[in-house]
Amino acid sequence: MTPVVRLAALGSEVEVHCTGESADFLSVRMREAWSRCVARVDADSTHAVEVLEARLDDPSGLDQRLTHTTQEITRALIAAQAGRLLMLHAGAVSHPQTGASVVYVAPGGTGKTTLSRRLGRTLGYLTDETVGIDDAGAIMPYPKPLSVRRPNGLGPKDEVSPDSLGLLSAPPRPHAARVVLLDRQPGSIRPEVDELAFMDALFALTEQTSSLPRLGGPLHRLGNLIDSCGPVLRFRYAEARDVAHQLAQLIGGAA
Amino acid sequence: MKVHQREATDVLARDGETAVLVGEHVLRLGALSSMLYALCESPIDVGALANELEACFGAPADRSALQATAEAVAEMVRAGILTEE
Numbered sequence A: 001m002t003p004v005v006r007l008a009a010l011g012s013e014v015e016v017h018c019t020g021e022s023a024d025f026l027s028v029r030m031r032e033a034w035s036r037c038v039a040r041v042d043a044d045s046t047h048a049v050e051v052l053e054a055r056l057d058d059p060s061g062l063d064q065r066l067t068h069t070t071q072e073i074t075r076a077l078i079a080a081q082a083g084r085l086l087m088l089h090a091g092a093v094s095h096p097q098t099g100a101s102v103v104y105v106a107p108g109g110t111g112k113t114t115l116s117r118r119l120g121r122t123l124g125y126l127t128d129e130t131v132g133i134d135d136a137g138a139i140m141p142y143p144k145p146l147s148v149r150r151p152n153g154l155g156p157k158d159e160v161s162p163d164s165l166g167l168l169s170a171p172p173r174p175h176a177a178r179v180v181l182l183d184r185q186p187g188s189i190r191p192e193v194d195e196l197a198f199m200d201a202l203f204a205l206t207e208q209t210s211s212l213p214r215l216g217g218p219l220h221r222l223g224n225l226i227d228s229c230g231p232v233l234r235f236r237y238a239e240a241r242d243v244a245h246q247l248a249q250l251i252g253g254a255a
Numbered sequence B: 001m002k003v004h005q006r007e008a009t010d011v012l013a014r015d016g017e018t019a020v021l022v023g024e025h026v027l028r029l030g031a032l033s034s035m036l037y038a039l040c041e042s043p044i045d046v047g048a049l050a051n052e053l054e055a056c057f058g059a060p061a062d063r064s065a066l067q068a069t070a071e072a073v074a075e076m077v078r079a080g081i082l083t084e085e
Helices: A023-033 A059-081 A112-119 A198-206 A218-229 A242-251 B031-039 B046-056 B067-078
Strands: A002-008 A012-019 A049-055 A086-094 A100-105 A124-127 A128-131 A147-148 A157-159 A176-185 A192-195 A233-237 B001-005 B011-013 B017-022 B025-029 B082-084
Touching: A002 A023, A002 A100, A002 A218, A012 A023, A012 B031, A023 A049, A023 A059, A023 B067, A059 A128, A059 A157, A086 A112, A086 A218, A100 A124, A100 A128, A100 A242, A112 A124, A112 A147, A112 A242, A124 A128, A128 B067, A176 A198, A176 A218, A176 B025, A198 A218, A198 B017, A218 B011, A218 B017, A233 A242, B001 B046, B025 B031, B031 B046, B031 B067, B046 B067, B067 B082
Parallel strands: A012 A049, A100 A176, A176 A233
Antiparallel strands: A002 A012, A086 A100, A086 A124, A086 A128, A147 A157, A192 A233, B001 B082, B011 B017, B017 B025
């Protein structure tokens, strides 16, 4: 029987059907890496679920398989929520007691994962990839594995469970409280923070959305987020340690 | 020639500026362009547009109000937010 890993995240569900000669090995490692998202496979469920296939024959290809599957899962979840959630390329962490969350928006490869690892030690880890926000401001967590560079810097990144990294779990009802834009500039000397005017924030955030036109009143939806969480701040920084404390303070937390 | 707004996915005006979402693209209009766009909610002659804009913002220094307005309109038509009748 094909091993199936069912994942619930971003307010939706996806099933990964593991195939190939190493299917069982793959499904075990999938469950480890996706520990925060694993859902029960319910044969009677009529819930619409996106189905993906992940094939692994040679166990030595596991890391690349996991990385690729993570990307496919993200695409599937985003597609499932297009037109429902306001989705930003962003990481987010949440105050463990209040659920107030800081959303840090940035393109891929510019520091979201590193910040999430650092902030997630003291604040609930929501995601390091895609933040989905409903029209009431509630965040649908996507606590995916984090892509972690190996100590020697060689080979593919490892997909590591937030549990393995000791990150705190998301509180029951996280909501967007602050939105910041990350502008990581390795080598710059000291961090800078500035407030963005409404339209500057709107356009900067627009560039980091997924499926924005599919929403009803998309610009107003984004505008409402800015109004409820504003002002939007831009953090220009070099290293995560330079800004982690300030980001945590925005939601009354510590880092 | 009359022009009017094309149907946009969403329009948001704030602080004198306007964001217009057409298809996958968001356009940012400054103060003058925002007023021009707003005046085009119903079909309007380019000459009448030029008069309204000149009354509000004054005459352009380097060319006539009509010429400047026609150029702005042409740019908005190319951008897909206005259409000519």
